[in-house]
Amino acid sequence: MKKGGKGGSKTLTGLNFEKKVDLYRLLEEIPGYTLKKAEKKAGMEVYFENELVARCFRKHEFYKFLEENNVNWKKIISRKLLPDDAMLVIDRDTLFIIEVKYQQVAGSVDEKLQTCDFKRKQYLKLVTPLDLRVEYVYVLSDWFKKKSKYKDVLDYIQSVNCHYKFNELPLTWLGLPFKKII
Numbered sequence: 776m777k778k779g780g781k782g783g784s785k786t787l788t789g790l791n792f793e794k795k796v797d798l799y800r801l802l803e804e805i806p807g808y809t810l811k812k813a814e815k816k817a818g819m820e821v822y823f824e825n826e827l828v829a830r831c832f833r834k835h836e837f838y839k840f841l842e843e844n845n846v847n848w849k850k851i852i853s854r855k856l857l858p859d860d861a862m863l864v865i866d867r868d869t870l871f872i873i874e875v876k877y878q879q880v881a882g883s884v885d886e887k888l889q890t891c892d893f894k895r896k897q898y899l900k901l902v903t904p905l906d907l908r909v910e911y912v913y914v915l916s917d918w919f920k921k922k923s924k925y926k927d928v929l930d931y932i933q934s935v936n937c938h939y940k941f942n943e944l945p946l947t948w949l950g951l952p953f954k955k956i957i
Contacts, residue, residue, distance in 0.1 A: 817836045818833070831861065834857040864951060869908045
C-alpha cells in the first residue's frame with residue numbers, strides 16, 4: 776500500500792486489502808472460491824470447491840441473519856452496530872467481525888480502534904443464543920505499523936482479546952481452506 780502506488784500482490788492464501796475493500800471480490804479472486812446470494816437468507820454464501828464454508832454479511836444484512844435465526848437484537852442491545860463485514864465460518868462456529876481501517880494521515884480512526892472490546896462484547900451478546908464465538912479483527916494499513924504512537928493501542932487491542940492484521944487476512948487464520956500451489 777504505497778501512496779500513489781498499486782495495491783498489494785495477489786495471494787492464494789489470504790485476503791489482501793486495499794483502500795477500497797470488497798471482501799466478496801477478494802474471496803472470488805482466490806482459486807476454488809465462489810460466492811452465491813443466499814437463497815431466502817441474508818448475505819452471501821461462500822463455497823470452496825462447491826462446499827459451503829462460510830456466510831458473509833454486510834452492515835444491516837447481519838441483523839437479517841439474526842432475524843432468520845429468531846434472535847431479536849432489540850431485546851439484547853440498545854443500538855445496532857454495523858460491521859464493515861461479518862463472516863460466519865461454519866466449521867469453527869465463529870463469527871468474524873472484520874473492520875478495515877485505512878489511514879494515510881492522522882484522523883478519527885485513531886480513537887475508533889479503542890472501541891473493539893465494547894463492540895466484540897456486544898456482538899457476542901447477539902450470537903450467544905446461536906452458540907457462536909466472536910472474533911473481532913481490524914485489518915490495518917501500514918500507517919498504523921510505522922507510527923510508534925499506535926503501540927499502546929495495538930497492545931490494548933490484543934489485551935482485550937481482539938485482533939489486528941496488516942493489509943491481509945490469512946485464510947488459515949480464519950479457518951478457511953485454500954488450494955496449495957506446488
